[in-house]
Structure formats: C-alpha cells, structure tokens
Amino acid sequence: MTTRSKRKDEHVKLALAQHEKNNDFDLMRFYHHSFPEINYRDIDLSTHYLGQTFNYPFYINAMTGGSEKTKELNRKFALIAKRYGLMMVLGSQHAALDDKTLEESYRVVRDVNPEGFILGNINPNASVTEAKRAVEMIHANALSIHINPAQELTMDEGDRDFSHWLHRIESINKELDVPVIVKEVGFGMSRYTINQLQKIGIKHIDVSGKGGTNFVTIENTRSEGKRFSYLENWGLSTVESLIEAKPFMNKVEIMASGGIRNPLDVIKALALGAQAVGLSSVFLKMVHDKKEEEMYAEVDQFIDELKRIMLLLGKTNPRELTDTDIIWEGRLKER
Template sequence: MKPMNNRKNEHVSLAEKFAKDARKSDFDSFRFVHHSFPEMSVADASLSTSFATLDMEFPFYINAITGGSTWTKKVNEKLALIARETGIAMATGSISAALKDPTVKDSFTIVRETNPTGKIFANLGTGQTLENAKKAIDLIQADALQIHVNSPQEIVMPEGDRDFSNWLTELEKIVQNVSVPVIVKEVGFGMSRETIKQLSSIGVKTIDISGQGGTNFAQIENYRRENEKLDYLEGWGQSTVISLLEAQPFIGQVELLASGGIRNPLDIVKSLSLGARAVGISGLFLHMALREGVEATVLEVNAWKNQIASIMTLLGKKSISELTSTDIILLGEVKDWCDLRHIDASSFANRSSIN
C-alpha cells in the first residue's frame, strides 16, 4: 500500500480509536436562560440558513473527513448516501491525495457520483497552489472549496510540512481567483480574533473556526510517531465555544461556521446562538456510519432536525438568525478566558431585553 493511502486509512482508524462518547467540553460551561413562554409552535421554527452564497435547508452538514484510498472510498460513499438521503451538505477530505496520486481520484469522485445534486465542498490544505485548487474544484464539481489550516497537525505529523511562510500568500491567490466560494477552516485547534482578522484582510468571507473538542489530530499524529513523542501538544488550541467568542467582533464582516466536538443538537443550537451560520460535524457522523450503518445514521440525522426545531421553540426563536438574541450565561474556564481576552461575557446574558 502506498504511504499516502496508508496514512489516510490510519487517520480514520485512529479517529475511531480515540473517539469518546460522552466527553465534557466547553459547551458544558454555556447555559441558556430559560424563559417560560415561547409564544410559538415547533412548526414555526425554520431551519434554513445560507453561507458562501449557498442556500441550505438545514443548519448542519457533514464536515471534511477522508478520501485517498480504497477503504476511504467506501467510507465516502456511505457519507455521501447519508448526505443525499437527508438533504444536508457534505465536504470531502483533502483532495491533495488525488492530486499526488490520480489512481485514488475515485475515492473523492464517488461523493458526486452518489449525490449528483447535493451541496458538496472540495477540501485542500493551506499552501496548495491556485492550479491545484482549481483541479480540486473541477474533480468533484464542487459548490465551494474548503481550505484547511492545520499547522499543529503538520508539526506533530512525522512527514508533515515544516514551512508555513507562504500560507497566507497562496491562500489569497486562491480566494481571489477560483470560481466558487472559499471556506477557510481549522482542523480542531480553533481560531483567535487575530487569525480571523488576518483572513478577513485577504478577502476571506466564510470561516469555519473548527475548535478543540472533537477529532484531535495532534493526538492522532502523535500516536503515529515512532520516536520523539509530542504528547504535550495534544491540548493545543481553543475550543469551539471560545473560538466563536473570539470571533464576535467580526460578525457582519465574515460568515462564521462552527465545528469541533459537536455532540448533540443542543451544541448545534449553542453554536448558532453565538453567530455561526451553520455547524459542521465530522467524527460523530463518521462513527455512526461505521458502527451503525447508513440507514441508522440517516434516521439519527433526521431526528436531529426535529430536535433542533424543538430547542429553538424552547428559546422562542423562529429562525437561525433570531438565535443570536438568546440570553446566555458563560461559566468556568470560558468565563475566565473572556475576562483575560477582554470579551464582555455579561453582554450575552441579557440579549433578549436589548433586542
């Protein structure tokens, strides 16, 4: 088996190995204030949203996971079936594998073949050329292009990149010259407001802050290292909640997406209430698809739609945009982070009386 193919298989199998069913996260330091009279019915709740010029029927999607080997082709086919049957969008894993080895292209094209009319995002790493970005888009007739930012993963990865000096320069070329919207995303290390400012300054309009709490690529790559373990980097980065709080000054300038450690529909609604336009889920849907199968995962995804509508009803909010006027209490380490980074946590506690 070729080294790249083997690495892609290792990533999926190790994501399964390290998956945790009921982990604690910063979402637990986030409480909605309950108001007793919603004054709406569940049927009034609209789950539609939009980002990257695309209209979406539902505010969550399958985020980038895999591709690049015979086994991951089967995984991508399962995920594409789930996306097709539920009407949610889907991102492929990094198409760089197919650009290096054309024999594995079918592990990505299977997504479009399985879901010919779905919303599908191509994915590439930062540092790729404009030419490769165009090839990735064309390969799967992508509706948008995700560019992932992953310097901690590269540092821990035994065969990873060590030169990040051209990342912003190459990214700007891609943003300005491709034919589809570009989404820049982290891979589970979160973003700071300084990072978001840099991305906004080069013309990036849609940003997935992808925080800590889900699939941990520092942990996965560290496990793959035979020598010089870097386990002390496995806690690097910011959580999804903290990253969304960091991003608050840029709401209106950029579109925010959230991902990283999403466990249930309540975590989705919490992310939406902090300004995310939609929420990406990778690990959880991967584990469901591999362990329980496509049919069971489709049932679960559809159940999540109903549960999101129910939570919106409890909050008295009929649309995704209205969720940003919910009252939120931030506690513990999240509140401490806000204090040290000069984010006014108290401003979130009384939003319904202000709006």
C-alpha cells in the same frame, strides 16, 4: 496501499477511538422559558450561507477520502447529504492530486449526489493549478483550504515551512471562480488569525476549535516517538474562537466546527454567531458499520432533537438565536 492511503485509514481508525469529553460548550447554558408560545410544527431550521439556502443549519464537515475504505465512507456521507440537502466538505484531496488512481474515492460523492452542494479540500501548500484540479475533480461548488500547523508539526512526515501559506491562500482565492473557505482542523482561530484572513480577502471562515477530534493526539499515536502528549491541549476552543470572531461577523461569514457532540452544541454555536455548524465525528459514528436505514434514523433523531431545543428556547428559526440567550459558567468572556 500508498503511504497517503494508509494514513487516511489510520486517521479514521484513531478518530473513532477517541472518546467524547467535556469541552467549553459545557460552560454555556440557556435561559429557560416556561411558556415558549410556539408550536413544534412551526419551527423552520433552514439557514443561508455561501449564497445558498439549506434545509438545516449543520453540514457534513471534512473527514476523508484517498483509500478504498474511505471511499465507502464518502459514499454514505453523500447519501445523507443528498437525502437531507446538506452541504458536504470532502477530506483533503492531496492523495488524489498526487495519485489519479485515488480520484474515485472522492468522485463517488458527486456520482451519488450530482446536484448537491459539495466542497473540495486542499491545504495551503497547493498551487492555483492544483486548487483548480481539486475543484474540477468533483465539480465542487466551493473550495475549503485547511490550515493545520499544530498537526503538521507533530506529524513525523508533516510540513515545517509555513512562510508561504497566506500568500498561497490569497492567490487561490483571487483565481478561483468558486467561493473559498479557510478552516482550521481542531485548534481554533484567534482574532489575529481571522483578521489576517479578512485582510487578504477571505469571506468565509470555519474556526474549527479544539474540543473534539484531536489531531495532536492522533499524530502522537501514529508517531514512533509519541513525544508530543504535552501539546494535546493546544489551541483555542470553538467557543473561544467564536468569541474571538465576533468583531468580524459583519464582514466575514463565520462557521463553526470542533467539539460539536450533539444537537445542543449546534444550537449553542449558532447562538454565538455561527452561520452554520460542521459535524465530523457525529457523522462518522452515524455511518461507520451502519446500514442506510440506521443512518437515516439517526439523522432524523438529530433533527428532531434540534427542533425540540428550539421549542424550549421559544425560537422558530436559527436566525433568532443570540448570545443574550446564554448564561455563562466559569471564566469564559470576551476580551
């Protein structure tokens, strides 16, 4: 097993070991209406983003690939994406860019779901040539570029030079024929970061805030030194990031992920202006050691619960959700 493959398997194992915890979505409640005046059967969860219409306002977010174990996980994710018409984002493809023998752990997604809307995934160290290879590898419909300085700096083998990242992202965005999404990996985005991306022409952003899988904790556990526990609360939450993103929502398509634990969190993120919501750990738990019928039953239940919450809110479509439906607790507010 290569060093990258070993790391991929460690990331999955440690992500599964992390326990669900409270986060800033718990500071939000919705007004209750005793007369919703709509019928469950009239609820339509379809939404539009990346120039496509999807059946549901959530998608399978970047997780894995690069080893035999993660190949099987990707196969299961692809089965769900195909059955429900969900967008799927692959995990980082750099393992396969460095070692062609690992390409099948990513290509399996396209083999299972040949007509699906699938995103490739690279980091901003990639050249334009590598970005094109990542797209070609899986015939990607779009490309995600993940930015993760907090993870890199706490990873023993991580990057230490980020001076070229914005320039690389700008070049890739200009040269590719598919849409480019820039996403964090659980540390959120400030208004300043979103403005930087908007200025270089990025039209699609996943703010991916803290509150869910914590990669500082993961890298700290992997490290022999285990010295960065004091950074485990680093970053902005997904709720804070969506508030920061609000001034840009008429210029940039904003997606949300990070700390999405259940259908109610999905609805809350949509009410804060997200066009769509990415789920990682939720899907990881749905497929890990599960048979296909068990996976599908859990997705069916997730969708049913989304519709029930929409019914409680008296809304027939996610586009009708706004922040005027929210009651705030605590001190979260716009700057």
